[in-house]
Amino acid sequence: MGLHQVHETSVGLRDFQFQRLNELLLFASRFNKFYKEKLDGIPLPIKDFQDLKRLPFTTKKELAKDQMDFPPFGRNHTYPVENYIRYHQTSGTTGRPLKVLDTRKSWDWWIQCWVEVLKSAGVTRADRCYLAFSFGPFIGFWAAYEGIQRLGALAIPGGSMSSEERLNSMIQNSATVLLCTPSYALHLAEVAEKIGVDIQNSSIQKIITAGEPGGSIPSVRKQIENLFGAKLYDHVGMTEMGAYGYSCREQNGLHVNEKEFIVEIIDPETLEHVKPGEKGELVLTNLGRYGYPMIRYRTGDIVIYQENPCPCGNPYQFLPGGLVGRADDMVVIRGVNIYPTSIEAIIREFPEIKEFRIIYYTEHEMDQMKVQIEGPENVVESLARLLRVRLGLRIEVERVEDGSLTRFEMKARRIIDKRKNKSKVT
Ligand SMILES: [Zn+2]
Structure with a gap:
């Protein structure tokens, strides 16, 4: 070769x-x-x-x-x-x-x-x-x-x-x-x-x-x-x-x-x-x-x-x-270093989840995150549990209507950053 x-x-x-x-x-x-x-x-x-x-x-x-x-x-x-x-x-x-x-x-x-x-x-x-x-x-x-x-x-x-x-x-x-x-x-x-x-x-x-x-x-x-x-x-x-x-x-x-x-x-x-x-x-x-x-x-x-x-x-x-x-994608949520790639790796263990997005936000001066998914109701709890086990962090999982999240052909942009101080973004 x-x-x-x-x-x-x-x-x-x-x-x-x-x-x-x-x-x-x-x-x-x-x-x-x-x-x-x-x-x-x-x-x-x-x-x-x-x-x-x-x-x-x-x-x-x-x-x-x-x-x-x-x-x-x-x-x-x-x-x-x-x-x-x-x-x-x-x-x-x-x-x-x-x-x-x-x-x-x-x-x-x-x-x-x-x-x-x-x-x-x-x-x-x-x-x-x-x-x-x-x-x-x-x-x-x-x-x-x-x-x-x-x-x-x-x-x-x-x-x-x-x-x-x-x-x-x-x-x-x-x-x-x-x-x-x-x-x-x-x-x-x-x-x-x-x-x-x-x-x-x-x-x-x-x-x-x-x-x-x-x-x-x-x-x-x-x-x-x-x-x-x-x-x-x-x-x-x-x-x-x-x-x-x-x-x-x-x-x-x-x-x-x-x-x-x-x-x-x-x-x-x-x-x-x-x-x-x-x-x-x-x-x-x-x-x-x-x-x-x-x-x-x-x-x-x-x-x-x-x-x-x-x-x-x-x-x-x-x-x-x-x-x-x-x-430059790494964020610190309640002391834990999070990369979106590791979140996606966990989400994709559930083939029922059709699409997702990650939202970072600030609450009580603390950076938080939640995950929105398109998929059956019963997957919400299983995903939240797996995220908690793997990341050692309680993350809210929210179900949204099927077809409501954007699909991507080019580089996907599945992160919405609403934090007050976007420290790690260059
Ligand atoms: Zn090889």
Whole structure:
């Protein structure tokens, strides 16, 4: 498959990474105005993992400020703007969207990273891949669409269609792989049931999810797999960074494509590398996107550092459980650290719950939360009990009318924050 070629050579993965990193650093410190400033005076080359600490972190805040100071695209675009062929922007949930351009070569790199995702999911040229996604300015499945073609499989776009039309198209074209967000997969299954389409026995064999952490949450994954009678694979990527991670046949977490990315996991307070078994913030460096390089980027995603390799045989860094939270999503409710991902993991253990949302609010100067669900009355108490057991926190569960909560195709926004002091929101 070629996936692990690098590791098997005598050079070794680390040496390969650092050779590429030093090439990138040399290049960026000369030709990229954003990094020229940041890397000024830092002794190069970087020889080992500890040396990485010499390099400054890059943050989204910094990129946003740079883009404001140097409109419209900012200085991290290494080449003159006429060299760029792709435009994307972040969803801008916490401020202005960030504009990110790619040159032909950088975009080619993106596509190749997606080919690795597809290979890890066992997709072959015999597959017909259905992309249930509206192709807009978000990076979403754009690179997937082209990666599918590069692999030699058939790419069927499902943009600007209703869920019903998408289901019909999937069935009529005998699609074997479905690509969408985990929230949307659940929604599609709901619509299928409503209109009497039997997706459980349909041609769909695999689902590749992206855009939300759901695909790596066991309860979400199981629910989607049961509804579709298919196996689910997860993928993670970021507009600023690239398509960096994917799940494997073991399905219990994500691998980072270390051929193209250097992984660090840091304590967000001390900024030091965490120890095995500890949680920390994922920091990534991309090695092949010269049109928009990213060095020691603080992703804001919380992951667990595991030293042992995954039993699947892929030697790349394994992140058990995938992205377990967002640094800026964490809230403290009555002294307990809560990530929405952990709430969702519990809610999805109840397949009867069709949709939900989380509401944070302030009462008697205390931050509180409640969960609203669409589902049968009898599930309310069971869910409240399980939340209390798992989180050690009494959380109110409220039933709302069926169909009253929003369904999502893109990144789901299931949190309503009515707290007086939104301390952890950046
Ligand atoms: Zn694996």
